[in-house]
Amino acid sequence: MLKVEGINQYYGGSHILRNVGFEARLGEVTVILGRNGVGKTTLLKSLMGVVPVKTGTIQLDAASITRDTPYEHARKGIGYVPQGREIFARLTVQENLRMGLAYKRGSTPIPAELFELFPVLKQMINRRGGDLSGGQQQQLAIARALAAVPKLLILDEPTEGIQPSIIKDIGRVIRMLADRGMAGGQKMAIVLVEQFYDFAAELADQYLVMERGEIIKRGRGDAMQADGVRQLMSI
Numbered sequence: 001m002l003k004v005e006g007i008n009q010y011y012g013g014s015h016i017l018r019n020v021g022f023e024a025r026l027g028e029v030t031v032i033l034g035r036n037g038v039g040k041t042t043l044l045k046s047l048m049g050v051v052p053v054k055t056g057t058i059q060l061d062a063a064s065i066t067r068d069t070p071y072e073h074a075r076k077g078i079g080y081v082p083q084g085r086e087i088f089a090r091l092t093v094q095e096n097l098r099m100g101l102a103y104k105r106g107s108t109p110i111p112a113e114l115f116e117l118f119p120v121l122k123q124m125i126n127r128r129g130g131d132l133s134g135g136q137q138q139q140l141a142i143a144r145a146l147a148a149v150p151k152l153l154i155l156d157e158p159t160e161g162i163q164p165s166i167i168k169d170i171g172r173v174i175r176m177l178a179d180r181g182m183a184g185g186q187k188m189a190i191v192l193v194e195q196f197y198d199f200a201a202e203l204a205d206q207y208l209v210m211e212r213g214e215i216i217k218r219g220r221g222d223a224m225q226a227d228g229v230r231q232l233m234s235i
Helices: 040-048 070-075 093-099 113-117 119-123 134-146 164-180 197-203 229-234
Strands: 002-011 014-024 029-033 055-060 078-081 152-156 189-194 206-211 214-220
Touching: 002 040, 014 040, 014 055, 014 189, 014 214, 029 040, 029 164, 029 197, 029 229, 040 078, 040 152, 040 189, 070 078, 078 134, 093 134, 113 119, 113 134, 119 134, 134 152, 134 164, 164 189, 164 197, 189 197, 197 229, 206 229, 214 229
Parallel strands: 029 189, 029 206, 078 152, 152 189
Antiparallel strands: 002 014, 002 055, 206 214
Protein backbone atom coordinates (compact mmCIF):
# COMPACT_ATOMS: atom_id res chain seq x y z
CA MET A 1 0.00 0.00 0.00
CA LEU A 2 2.59 2.57 1.15
CA LYS A 3 6.29 2.41 0.29
CA VAL A 4 8.73 4.99 1.62
CA GLU A 5 12.36 5.05 0.47
CA GLY A 6 15.30 7.25 1.44
CA ILE A 7 13.37 10.15 2.94
CA ASN A 8 15.58 13.03 4.09
CA GLN A 9 14.20 16.18 5.64
CA TYR A 10 15.83 19.36 6.93
CA TYR A 11 14.76 22.33 9.02
CA GLY A 12 17.28 25.06 8.45
CA GLY A 13 20.67 23.45 8.99
CA SER A 14 19.26 20.55 11.03
CA HIS A 15 18.99 17.11 9.41
CA ILE A 16 15.63 15.94 10.80
CA LEU A 17 14.95 12.72 8.85
CA ARG A 18 17.83 10.52 7.72
CA ASN A 19 17.21 8.02 4.90
CA VAL A 20 13.93 6.80 6.37
CA GLY A 21 12.33 3.89 4.57
CA PHE A 22 9.57 1.37 5.33
CA GLU A 23 6.43 -0.24 3.92
CA ALA A 24 2.90 -0.24 5.35
CA ARG A 25 0.65 -3.05 4.14
CA LEU A 26 -3.11 -3.43 3.85
CA GLY A 27 -4.60 -5.09 6.89
CA GLU A 28 -1.68 -4.14 9.13
CA VAL A 29 -0.94 -1.53 11.78
CA THR A 30 2.55 -0.10 11.41
CA VAL A 31 3.57 1.54 14.68
CA ILE A 32 6.33 4.17 14.78
CA LEU A 33 7.79 4.70 18.23
CA GLY A 34 10.34 7.09 19.67
CA ARG A 35 10.79 9.83 22.19
CA ASN A 36 9.88 13.48 21.60
CA GLY A 37 11.95 15.26 18.99
CA VAL A 38 13.17 12.25 17.00
CA GLY A 39 11.29 13.21 13.82
CA LYS A 40 8.08 11.15 14.04
CA THR A 41 5.66 14.02 13.39
CA THR A 42 7.90 15.41 10.64
CA LEU A 43 7.79 12.00 8.98
CA LEU A 44 3.99 11.93 9.04
CA LYS A 45 3.77 15.47 7.69
CA SER A 46 6.10 14.43 4.89
CA LEU A 47 3.93 11.41 4.11
CA MET A 48 0.87 13.66 3.93
CA GLY A 49 2.54 16.33 1.79
CA VAL A 50 2.25 18.99 4.50
CA VAL A 51 6.06 19.27 4.50
CA PRO A 52 7.66 18.91 1.04
CA VAL A 53 10.12 16.02 0.85
CA LYS A 54 13.72 17.10 0.20
CA THR A 55 14.97 13.75 -1.09
CA GLY A 56 13.51 10.27 -1.32
CA THR A 57 10.27 8.79 -2.66
CA ILE A 58 6.81 7.97 -1.39
CA GLN A 59 4.59 5.53 -3.30
CA LEU A 60 0.93 4.68 -2.77
CA ASP A 61 -0.34 1.63 -4.66
CA ALA A 62 2.96 1.61 -6.60
CA ALA A 63 2.39 5.18 -7.90
CA SER A 64 4.58 8.08 -6.78
CA ILE A 65 2.92 10.69 -4.56
CA THR A 66 6.20 12.27 -3.46
CA ARG A 67 5.41 15.74 -4.84
CA ASP A 68 1.63 15.68 -4.38
CA THR A 69 -0.15 18.28 -2.27
CA PRO A 70 -2.09 17.35 0.88
CA TYR A 71 -5.44 17.60 -0.92
CA GLU A 72 -4.15 15.30 -3.66
CA HIS A 73 -3.15 12.81 -0.97
CA ALA A 74 -6.67 13.00 0.46
CA ARG A 75 -8.22 12.41 -2.96
CA LYS A 76 -6.04 9.34 -3.45
CA GLY A 77 -7.27 7.77 -0.24
CA ILE A 78 -5.09 8.95 2.66
CA GLY A 79 -6.74 10.01 5.90
CA TYR A 80 -4.68 12.02 8.41
CA VAL A 81 -5.27 12.61 12.12
CA PRO A 82 -2.73 15.22 13.26
CA GLN A 83 -1.18 15.52 16.68
CA GLY A 84 -3.35 17.74 18.87
CA ARG A 85 -6.50 16.76 16.93
CA GLU A 86 -6.92 20.17 15.18
CA ILE A 87 -10.68 19.98 14.95
CA PHE A 88 -12.65 23.14 14.10
CA ALA A 89 -13.70 24.34 17.54
CA ARG A 90 -16.44 26.72 16.35
CA LEU A 91 -18.01 24.22 13.94
CA THR A 92 -20.48 21.60 15.11
CA VAL A 93 -19.65 17.91 15.18
CA GLN A 94 -21.69 17.46 12.00
CA GLU A 95 -19.88 20.32 10.26
CA ASN A 96 -16.49 18.91 11.29
CA LEU A 97 -17.43 15.54 9.82
CA ARG A 98 -18.56 17.18 6.61
CA MET A 99 -15.12 18.79 6.33
CA GLY A 100 -13.80 15.26 5.92
CA LEU A 101 -15.96 15.05 2.80
CA ALA A 102 -14.79 18.40 1.38
CA TYR A 103 -13.58 16.97 -1.93
CA LYS A 104 -16.70 14.84 -2.45
CA ARG A 105 -20.00 15.94 -3.97
CA GLY A 106 -22.07 18.14 -1.68
CA SER A 107 -24.78 15.50 -1.49
CA THR A 108 -22.38 12.81 -0.18
CA PRO A 109 -23.78 11.63 3.16
CA ILE A 110 -21.73 11.25 6.32
CA PRO A 111 -21.17 7.47 6.68
CA ALA A 112 -23.57 6.15 9.30
CA GLU A 113 -20.87 3.72 10.40
CA LEU A 114 -18.96 6.60 12.00
CA PHE A 115 -21.70 6.87 14.62
CA GLU A 116 -21.49 3.14 15.26
CA LEU A 117 -17.73 3.43 15.80
CA PHE A 118 -18.07 6.52 17.98
CA PRO A 119 -21.64 6.68 19.43
CA VAL A 120 -20.91 9.84 21.42
CA LEU A 121 -20.64 11.82 18.18
CA LYS A 122 -24.25 11.04 17.30
CA GLN A 123 -25.35 12.22 20.72
CA MET A 124 -23.44 15.49 20.26
CA ILE A 125 -24.02 16.00 16.54
CA ASN A 126 -25.11 19.63 16.96
CA ARG A 127 -22.58 20.56 19.66
CA ARG A 128 -19.59 22.70 18.78
CA GLY A 129 -16.34 20.83 18.58
CA GLY A 130 -14.76 23.10 21.16
CA ASP A 131 -17.38 22.04 23.72
CA LEU A 132 -16.32 18.38 23.58
CA SER A 133 -13.88 16.80 26.01
CA GLY A 134 -10.37 15.97 24.82
CA GLY A 135 -11.26 12.32 24.30
CA GLN A 136 -14.41 13.21 22.40
CA GLN A 137 -12.46 15.62 20.22
CA GLN A 138 -9.98 12.86 19.42
CA GLN A 139 -12.83 10.58 18.37
CA LEU A 140 -14.17 13.39 16.21
CA ALA A 141 -10.75 13.91 14.58
CA ILE A 142 -10.51 10.21 13.72
CA ALA A 143 -14.08 10.11 12.42
CA ARG A 144 -13.40 13.18 10.24
CA ALA A 145 -10.40 11.40 8.69
CA LEU A 146 -12.56 8.31 8.10
CA ALA A 147 -15.49 10.15 6.53
CA ALA A 148 -14.15 9.71 2.99
CA VAL A 149 -13.34 6.01 3.67
CA PRO A 150 -9.56 6.14 3.13
CA LYS A 151 -7.41 3.14 2.31
CA LEU A 152 -4.47 4.46 4.35
CA LEU A 153 -5.02 6.05 7.77
CA ILE A 154 -2.21 8.02 9.43
CA LEU A 155 -2.53 8.84 13.13
CA ASP A 156 -0.17 11.01 15.18
CA GLU A 157 -0.28 10.09 18.89
CA PRO A 158 -4.04 9.55 19.23
CA THR A 159 -3.72 8.63 22.93
CA GLU A 160 -2.11 11.92 23.96
CA GLY A 161 -4.02 13.42 26.88
CA ILE A 162 -6.88 10.92 26.59
CA GLN A 163 -8.60 9.07 29.43
CA PRO A 164 -8.02 5.28 29.59
CA SER A 165 -11.59 4.27 28.70
CA ILE A 166 -11.46 6.22 25.43
CA ILE A 167 -7.97 4.91 24.67
CA LYS A 168 -9.45 1.40 24.73
CA ASP A 169 -12.26 2.46 22.37
CA ILE A 170 -9.78 4.05 19.96
CA GLY A 171 -7.61 0.94 20.02
CA ARG A 172 -10.60 -1.25 19.25
CA VAL A 173 -11.52 0.93 16.26
CA ILE A 174 -7.96 0.96 14.89
CA ARG A 175 -7.70 -2.83 15.06
CA MET A 176 -11.10 -3.27 13.40
CA LEU A 177 -10.22 -0.85 10.58
CA ALA A 178 -7.00 -2.70 9.82
CA ASP A 179 -8.72 -6.08 9.88
CA ARG A 180 -11.80 -5.32 7.82
CA GLY A 181 -12.03 -1.60 7.01
CA MET A 182 -15.31 0.26 6.83
CA ALA A 183 -18.56 -1.03 5.36
CA GLY A 184 -18.34 -1.35 1.60
CA GLY A 185 -14.59 -0.80 1.69
CA GLN A 186 -11.52 -2.94 2.21
CA LYS A 187 -8.93 -3.55 4.88
CA MET A 188 -6.93 -0.42 5.69
CA ALA A 189 -3.23 0.17 6.03
CA ILE A 190 -2.64 2.11 9.23
CA VAL A 191 0.45 4.08 10.24
CA LEU A 192 0.37 4.97 13.93
CA VAL A 193 2.88 7.21 15.73
CA GLU A 194 2.78 6.49 19.45
CA GLN A 195 4.75 6.96 22.68
CA PHE A 196 2.47 4.84 24.88
CA TYR A 197 4.29 1.50 24.66
CA ASP A 198 1.48 -0.76 25.90
CA PHE A 199 -1.03 0.70 23.42
CA ALA A 200 1.48 0.34 20.58
CA ALA A 201 2.42 -3.23 21.51
CA GLU A 202 -1.22 -4.29 21.62
CA LEU A 203 -1.90 -3.03 18.09
CA ALA A 204 1.36 -3.38 16.17
CA ASP A 205 1.67 -5.82 13.30
CA GLN A 206 5.06 -4.29 12.63
CA TYR A 207 7.03 -1.70 14.56
CA LEU A 208 9.70 0.89 13.80
CA VAL A 209 11.76 2.68 16.46
CA MET A 210 13.17 6.11 15.60
CA GLU A 211 16.11 7.92 17.16
CA ARG A 212 17.65 11.17 15.88
CA GLY A 213 15.73 11.00 12.63
CA GLU A 214 16.68 7.41 11.81
CA ILE A 215 14.95 4.07 12.12
CA ILE A 216 17.22 2.21 14.52
CA LYS A 217 15.15 -0.96 14.98
CA ARG A 218 12.24 -2.66 13.25
CA GLY A 219 10.39 -5.95 13.44
CA ARG A 220 7.08 -7.72 13.89
CA GLY A 221 4.73 -6.53 16.59
CA ASP A 222 4.65 -9.82 18.45
CA ALA A 223 8.45 -9.59 18.91
CA MET A 224 8.50 -6.18 20.58
CA GLN A 225 9.06 -7.52 24.07
CA ALA A 226 11.77 -9.95 23.01
CA ASP A 227 13.42 -7.22 20.95
CA GLY A 228 13.68 -4.93 23.98
CA VAL A 229 11.63 -2.11 22.49
CA ARG A 230 10.36 -0.91 25.86
CA GLN A 231 13.94 -0.48 27.03
CA LEU A 232 14.80 1.47 23.88
CA MET A 233 11.94 3.84 24.62
CA SER A 234 13.31 4.58 28.09
CA ILE A 235 16.94 5.22 27.12
